[in-house]
Amino acid sequence: xxxxxxxxxxxxxxxxxxxxxxxxxxxxxxxxxxxxxxxxxxxxxxxxxxxxxxxxxxxxxxxxxxxxxxxxxxxxxxxxxxxxxxxxxxxxxxxxxxxxxxxxxxxxxxxx
Amino acid sequence: xxxxxxxxxxxxxxxxxxxxxxxxxxxxxxxxxxxxxxxxxxxxxxxxxxxxxxxxxxxxxxxxxxxxxxxxxxxxxxxxxxxxxxxxxxxxxxxxxxxxxxxxxxxxxxxx
Numbered sequence: 397x398x399x400x401x402x403x404x405x406x407x408x409x410x411x412x413x414x415x416x417x418x419x420x421x422x423x424x425x426x427x428x429x430x431x432x433x434x435x436x437x438x439x440x441x442x443x444x445x446x447x448x449x450x451x452x453x454x455x456x457x458x459x460x461x462x463x464x465x466x467x468x469x470x471x472x473x474x475x476x477x478x479x480x481x482x483x484x485x486x487x488x489x490x491x492x493x494x495x496x497x498x499x500x501x502x503x504x505x506x507x508x
Numbered sequence: 509x510x511x512x513x514x515x516x517x518x519x520x521x522x523x524x525x526x527x528x529x530x531x532x533x534x535x536x537x538x539x540x541x542x543x544x545x546x547x548x549x550x551x552x553x554x555x556x557x558x559x560x561x562x563x564x565x566x567x568x569x570x571x572x573x574x575x576x577x578x579x580x581x582x583x584x585x586x587x588x589x590x591x592x593x594x595x596x597x598x599x600x601x602x603x604x605x606x607x608x609x610x611x612x613x614x615x616x617x618x619x620x
Contacts, residue, residue: 426606438598438611439551484550488606495541495566496609500550 400428400485400499408505415472417502419485420465426488428461428468429496433482442470442483477508510535514599514612522620527586529615531599539602540582541609542566542574544595551598557582589619 400421409415419428427446431439445452445461445468452459458471472479482503486496512533521527533540538559543551553566555574563574571593573585586593596616600609 429608431609436614438613439600439609440611441608444608486609495553495556497553498543498551500548 400487400497402483402485402499402502404502405500406503406505408507409475411475411477411506411508413475415475415479415504415506417470417483417485417504419468419470419499421468421485421487422466423489425463426490428459429486429488430457430459430468430470431484431486431498433484433501435481439484472504475504475506477506480504480506512599512601512610512612514597514615516615517613518616518618520618520620521589523589523591525589527589527617529584529586529597529599529617531582531584531612532580533599533601533610533612534580535601535603535610536579537601537603537610538579539605540576541600541602542572542582542584543598543600544568544593545598545614546595554584554597555582586617589617591619593617594619 403418429444430442433439443454443459445459456473461468482501484501486498515530541556542554545551552568557563557576596614598614599612602609
């Protein structure tokens with residue numbers, strides 16, 4: 397079964413609006429990572445948040461982590477058409493042999 | 509710039525044939541991974557390696573094998589291709605455990 401699960405599965409917003417994607421997981425983690433995938437391309441790392449961190453920022457990205465609820469959120473502010481992509485959370489879990497386990501992803505469409 | 513390259517980008521093969529997908533990275537990373545991506549399943553781990561001569565099975569390893577004879581390459585072999593192995597395959601590497609993954613652009617494999 398998947399360790400990380402994103403919701404919503406798909407999100408459609410207007411350019412300039414904020415986009416929020418959520419990720420839930422099942423077991424204790426070392427860190428949680430978010431990736432973006434443009435159509436036909438490989439995944440690109442966006443941000444890593446460690447289990448002892450609660451919030452992290454990178455440009456227009458804000459990630460939160462709540463280990464008590466086993467959940468994370470990715471906020472993209474002031475979205476642009478170029479943000480249209482699939483977004484995946486991945487968890488680094490020691491009991492899984494230090495492998496990254498990915499969720500099924502959220503498809504984000506930003507309309508201009 | 510360091511990179512990770514996969515070849516071929518597209519491959520069509522027939523059921524029962526042996527197929528090898530290449531993955532070459534110039535990051536000098538010890539840790540390398542093969543994932544497959546299918547709609548509704550996200551990325552699932554096939555095989556991984558933590559260094560030369562080390563290989564390990566992931567969650568969907570049946571019908572696949574890998575070998576690691578040097579740091580740069582981790583070829584993935586489908587011993588006898590099946591239609592269920594039609595998928596997009598991604599190779600990835602990272603410098604240490606608990607660090608971000610670097611992905612190739614994928615190989616789209618169709619088994620007819």
